[in-house]
Amino acid sequence: MxxxxxxxxxxxxxxxxxxxxxxxxxxxxxxxxxxxxxxxxxxxxxxxxxxxxxxxxxxxxxxxxxxxxxxxxxxxxxxxxxxxxxxxxxxxxxxxxxxxxxxxxxxxxxxxxxxxxxxxxxxxxxxxxxxxxxxxxxxxxxxxxxxxxxxxxxxxxxxxxxxxxxxxxxxxxxxxNPRIAPRQVSLKPADRPLTWLQFEPVCIVRWREELSPAYDQIDDVGLCRDAPYAGLLASFAPSNKKLRLITWSDQTPKPLTAYTLIRGDGRREPGISAENGDTHLVGSMTRETLKVEVGAGIGAKERWTPQI
Structure with missing residues (x-):
């Protein structure tokens, strides 16, 4: 409806x-x-x-x-x-x-x-x-x-x-705050991923955002230990970085601007840029290429953060 x-x-x-x-x-x-x-x-x-x-x-x-x-x-x-x-x-x-x-x-x-x-x-x-x-x-x-x-x-x-x-x-x-933290879900044994550890908790490890219907859809599930770094956990990932949104014309930061980061595995992480134009922090096990969807005339600069 x-x-x-x-x-x-x-x-x-x-x-x-x-x-x-x-x-x-x-x-x-x-x-x-x-x-x-x-x-x-x-x-x-x-x-x-x-x-x-x-x-x-x-x-x-x-x-x-x-x-x-x-x-x-x-x-x-x-x-x-x-x-x-x-x-x-x-x-x-x-x-x-x-x-x-x-x-x-x-x-x-x-x-x-x-x-x-x-x-x-x-x-x-x-x-x-x-x-x-x-x-x-x-x-x-x-x-x-x-x-x-x-x-x-x-x-x-x-x-x-x-x-x-x-x-x-x-x-x-x-x-x-983009809602990207994985949720734990209950699955029937027959629907669980193949693993020797059948009693491990199962999490949603990837969401996809669709315009119609306008609700998040579960794209993949897996073991919680395989869940991506998200939210505050991103700062503890082996590799992490932010993007800074800028205007192409004068290279000035774009604060409070809606964007969607597209991760290397296709996950979409929406957010709103900070006062200095930065996106939220992205964490991953390995270096990955990010894409960003923003309005016309706006681009993004890659900003690597110190590894923790």
């Missing part, structure tokens, strides 16, 4: 809810206090946001002897718009359903998980996802973005939590 259609469907559902609930009941429960815990890049445009709450928001209405809870979602405003009401459409927002919850033992608090995507609800191109380079530029002038949990239930008016403030530095770090 296309992101633009999902946004339209969500907006249509909320409008129908508002129309049906013009004379709705009100749940007499104080707004929940929610506090940010972490954000992690999941895949493609999805980010896992964890936060705590002093109330069980997934079963809120049931816990107070009511039924009809429709959806429980997290909304974050990226443009300073603090109107989180269901009748209002925030132009630039992070949005996602709350998918999981656990009770923090002895603390009487609940930890929630929402997988959100950052959307431009006024985009008319058919794809509402905000490009990562644009998202960084939107967030950099801000220290925090405000978020609220919104719960809809029939025949009640919408329920809203208190405001939670998420540090933009934490979001930017995840937006800039």
């Amino acid at each position: 296309q992101p633009g259609f999902c946004t339209f469907l969500r907006f249509f559902t909320l409008m129908m809810f508002c129309a049906l609930c013009s004379g709705c009941l009100h749940l007499d429960v104080p707004p929940a206090r929610i506090e940010f815990v972490s954000i992690n890049h999941n895949s493609y445009s999805l980010y896992d946001v964890r936060f705590t709450s002093d109330r069980d928001l997934i079963h809120l209405y049931e816990a107070h002897g009511r039924g009809g809870q429709i959806s429980t979602s997290l909304h974050c405003s990226l443009d300073g718009d603090l109107d989180f009401s269901v009748e209002h459409n925030i132009a630039l927002e992070g949005y996602g359903l709350i998918e999981d919850m656990r009770l923090i033992e002895g603390d009487r608090r609940y930890e929630m998980l929402a997988s959100i995507r950052f959307e431009d609800n006024e985009d008319r191109t058919g794809s509402s996802d905000i490009a990562r380079s644009r998202l960084v530029r939107l967030l950099e002038p801000q220290d925090y973005v405000p978020c609220k949990v919104v719960i809809t239930a029939f025949p009640f008016t919408a329920y809203y939590s208190k405001v939670m403030y998420v540090p933009t530095s934490r979001i930017i770090a995840e937006v800039k």
Whole structure:
């Protein structure tokens, strides 16, 4: 299902809810206090946001002897718009359903998980996802973005939590960090790679990024000990290097520019260049040739780093 259609469907559902609930009941429960815990890049445009709450928001209405809870979602405003009401459409927002919850033992608090995507609800191109380079530029002038949990239930008016403030530095770090670290997966014995060590953990060792469908695809699996150097581990590789993005015309660095590095084995590692134009660090067992996909008029210089 296309992101633009999902946004339209969500907006249509909320409008129908508002129309049906013009004379709705009100749940007499104080707004929940929610506090940010972490954000992690999941895949493609999805980010896992964890936060705590002093109330069980997934079963809120049931816990107070009511039924009809429709959806429980997290909304974050990226443009300073603090109107989180269901009748209002925030132009630039992070949005996602709350998918999981656990009770923090002895603390009487609940930890929630929402997988959100950052959307431009006024985009008319058919794809509402905000490009990562644009998202960084939107967030950099801000220290925090405000978020609220919104719960809809029939025949009640919408329920809203208190405001939670998420540090933009934490979001930017995840937006800039390419998701290339291998994940451990469970495979049936018949599907495992041939090896004498049948009980070794199996990891995804290569991803491929496709435009359609717009999700990462598993390209290869293997033993975790054969996984490529990625993320922080790249600095410990026998060979490592960065590229620096520059403009061809005047050879000046290009900061905060979206790029995709293509490794020697075909792996694609997307990222956003640093303030000095550098890409992320690449590590490998042997020297390899890198290719880079960038915009017109931009090139790359190879920068070898000292071996560790």
